[in-house]
Each structure stands twice: as C-alpha cells, then as structure tokens.
C-alpha cells in the first residue's frame with residue numbers, strides 16, 4: 063500500500079511562492095508515525111516544494127489550515143479523479159466535517175493517534191467510513207515522529223520538531239484552541255527518548271544546526287512545573303532548542319535561567335499588542351504590558367532570543383496607537399518582532415461568534431481569507447482601509463534592513479552561551495520575512511476583494527468547485543473538534 067501525507071500551503075501574497083523556514087508543519091511526520099510498517103509512506107510539504115502531481119498513491123492524507131482549504135479541495139478532486147482515496151484532517155476538517163465530506167473520501171474529526179490507524183485498517187479491508195471521530199487516548203498516546211522521512215535538501219534551514227504537550231490553559235478570544243483543547247503533556251522520559259534516539263538532525267551548514275530542534279507546542283509553558291522538570295531532563299542532552307510559550311512564564315527569572323541552562327536559545331511569545339485596550343479585547347490578561355520591558359531584558363540577558371508576534375486590527379486599536387507603535391517598540395530597545403499579521407476571526411473562536419452576533423464580519427469572506435493577513439471584519443475604531451495602511455507601513459518598517467542592523471548591533475554580542483550568536487544570526491532573515499506578505503502589489507488585504515491564486519481559480523472553474531463562504535448561515539452550527547494545531551501562538 064502506498065500512502066502520501068501532504069501538508070498543503072498557499073502563500074499570503076496569493077502568488078505561488080515557497081517559504082522554507084526554520085519551523086515547518088510536522089503533521090506529515092506525525093501521521094507517518096501512525097501508519098503500519100508494511101505501508102510505503104511518502105511525505106510532502108508544499109511550503110517547501112511543489113507536489114509531484116503525476117504520481118499515484120492508494121491513500122492520500124491532507125493536512126491544511128483554513129486558508130488552504132480551496133487549494134486542498136482542488137488537489138483532492140484531481141487525485142480522486144485519478145482513482146486515489148483522499149482523507150482530510152486538521153482543525154478546519156474537524157470544524158466543517160460536512161463541507162469537507164463533499165471533497166474527500168473520509169474526514170478525521172478527532173485526534174490522529176486514535177483515528178489514523180483505525181482508518182487505515184478499514185481502508186485495507188475495503189471498509190472505509192466517511193468519518194472518523196474516535197475519542198482522544200491522551201497525550202501519552204502521541205507516537206514518535208518518522209524523522210527519517212524529512213528531506214533537508216528542500217529546506218536548508220529547517221529544524222526537526224517535537225511535541226511535549228498539546229493545548230493551552232489560557233482562553234484568548236481569537237485563538238483556535240480556546241474552548242476546544244484542554245492542556246495536557248507527555249511523559250518526560252518519552253520526550254527525552256524521542257530526542258535522543260529518533261530525531262534526525264539538519265546536516266546543512268557544515269553541521270551548524272546539527273544539534274538543534276524546536277518544540278512545536280502551542281504553549282510549552284502551560285504548566286511551569288512540567289517545563290521545569292522537562293528542562294532538568296534536557297540539561298544532560300546538551301542540545302539547542304527553541305519553543306513558543308506564554309509571556310507569564312518569562313516573569314519567573316529562575317525558570318528562564320533554567321531554560322537557558324537546558325539549551326533554550328529562542329522563545330516566541332504572542333505579545334499581540336502594546337495597547338492595553340486591545341489586550342483586554344483579546345482576553346489576553348496574562349500579558350502584563352507594564353512588565354514587558356523588564357521581561358524582555360531578563361530573557362535576553364539569560365542568553366535567549368525573545369521574538370514576538372504582533373497583530374493589528376483588534377477592537378482596541380486606534381490610528382494613534384498604530385501610528386506610534388514603532389516608537390513604542392523602539393523604547394523597548396531589545397525586541398525582535400518576527401510575525402506581524404491582521405487579527406483573524408477563525409470560525410471556531412469566540413471572536414468569530416462575537417463578530418457574527420454583532421454582524422461585523424465582512425460580506426463575501428471565504429475560507430481563503432482566514433490567513434491572518436486579510437481583514438475579515440469591521441474593527442470598532444478603524445476603517446478597513448486604515449487597518450491595511452497601518453499593516454503595510456508596519457511590515458515595511460519592522461522588516462527593514464536598518465531594523466535588522468539595529469537588532470544585530472544590540473544583541474549579537476550579548477551572551478557567551480554556546481549557539482546564542484548563531485541563533486541571533488539566523489533570526490535576521492526571519493525578521494526580514496515580515497515584509498514577504500507585501501510581495502504582491504495587487505493584494506488588497508480585505509476579505510472579498512482579493513482573488514484566490516490563479517492556478518486554484520482556474521482549476522476550481524474547470525472542476526466546478528466553489529469557495530466556502532464563511533459569513534453566511536451555517537457557519538455558526540459547525541462543530542468544534544480538537545486536533546493538534548499547526549499554528550503556535552504562545
């Protein structure tokens with residue numbers, strides 16, 4: 063039996079651009095680890111390389127985000143026309159199983175550990191069911207990934223990833239985990255064994271990245287007690303690692319120092335905004351803005367690169383705040399923003415339900431628009447065009463070369479810890495990438511106004527497929543289902 067596992071991708075510009083980067087979806091390696099030994103398994107990541115569309119597999123698993131849905135529908139339809147059996151899984155499929163059932167032979171709406179083996183067993187017997195929703199078996203059921211299938215030639219900077227936990231104890235109103243996933247973690251000996259005996263390391267750059275990996279958890283600090291024990295167990299491994307976690311964890315100086323001792327050199331945290339009204343609107347009270355400066359200094363002085371994400375278009379945002387944001391950031395001195403987006407009301411979130419109840423979702427919004435770079439709603443204090451202007455200006459300012467030079471000048475010599483300077487050097491291109499969404503000058507960044515990718519539009523017209531509209535009736539009744547996330551927030 064030949065199985066393909068495909069993480070699909072469409073670029074924020076809506077042009078056919080690849081974006082190889084340090085952190086990638088590991089869902090293909092995860093699903094591969096659940097396939098039987100006798101299956102011949104291949105994995106693909108469209109963010110790194112094009113798919114070989116002329117190949118044949120018996121069974122094809124698709125993993126995708128909301129904004130990749132139209133593209134994934136096209137691929138599935140093309141493959142089914144050629145006699146292949148296709149399966150949809152992930153957060154979107156779990157939330158819209160009835161819609162996905164129109165385009166895929168089977169839909170997984172639960173966690174993969176229980177459902178993938180059951181689906182494959184049924185497929186081999188010729189008894190495939192349209193839906194698989196077996197309950198979760200807990201975090202201890204997470205199996206080691208098939209790291210040996212990762213192809214480091216497509217993406218020279220990619221690092222292997224591992225999950226120690228799933229879910230998050232917080233309830234940010236825009237987060238896809240809120241209300242769907244409780245926080246749970248794996249036994250530490252299993253995590254350590256997977257790193258020591260299974261992980262395959264990036265062989266590029268003369269081995270410079272040869273002992274580095276990333277935790278893929280949405281929030282590695284969901285239980286500081288667990289994180290402490292995990293760090294203690296990581297110290298003897300002498301590896302270098304990065305993770306995403308919440309701001310509150312970084313207030314604990316002894317824990318930050320322990321993380322550095324255990325090899326942590328990079329932390330991403332979703333700061334989201336420096337505007338207290340926006341933080342309040344997001345229900346992100348764990349971010350205490352009065353402590354931001356002290357926390358950032360503490361983390362950098364411990365030898366950990368702290369990077370954060372910011373989003374614009376929240377209900378607390380005003381023209382004055384967004385105009386002054388670069389000044390606020392400059393006041394912090396030590397900062398490196400590696401993600402800048404437009405707040406997105408993903409359909410399974412409290413934020414979406416709030417906007418729907420207030421009739422503030424923009425008309426004509428389709429799943430392609432839910433990409434974190436397209437305004438899908440009417441903010442309370444800004445006109446849609448103002449949000450876009452601020453977004454474009456901030457992308458250009460924060461991703462500018464003078465900003466990178468300032469980043470290097472302020473941080474490169476800050477610590478003697480092993481691998482710290484390399485981490486800083488590799489972070490430069492990540493910061494420049496903030497400007498990548500602007501590469502298409504035609505792009506409007508407002509839902510309903512941007513055409514989908516030309517190839518997808520052509521194929522959809524030819525195959526008779528229509529986009530999934532997400533502002534109309536029917537979206538509110540969709541059923542939320544847990545699934546390991548692709549997007550780390552922290």
Ligand code: SF4
Nearest residue numbers: 230232234237551552
């Ligand atoms: S945005 Fe981050 S902190 Fe908030 S619920 Fe999601 S993962 Fe947790």
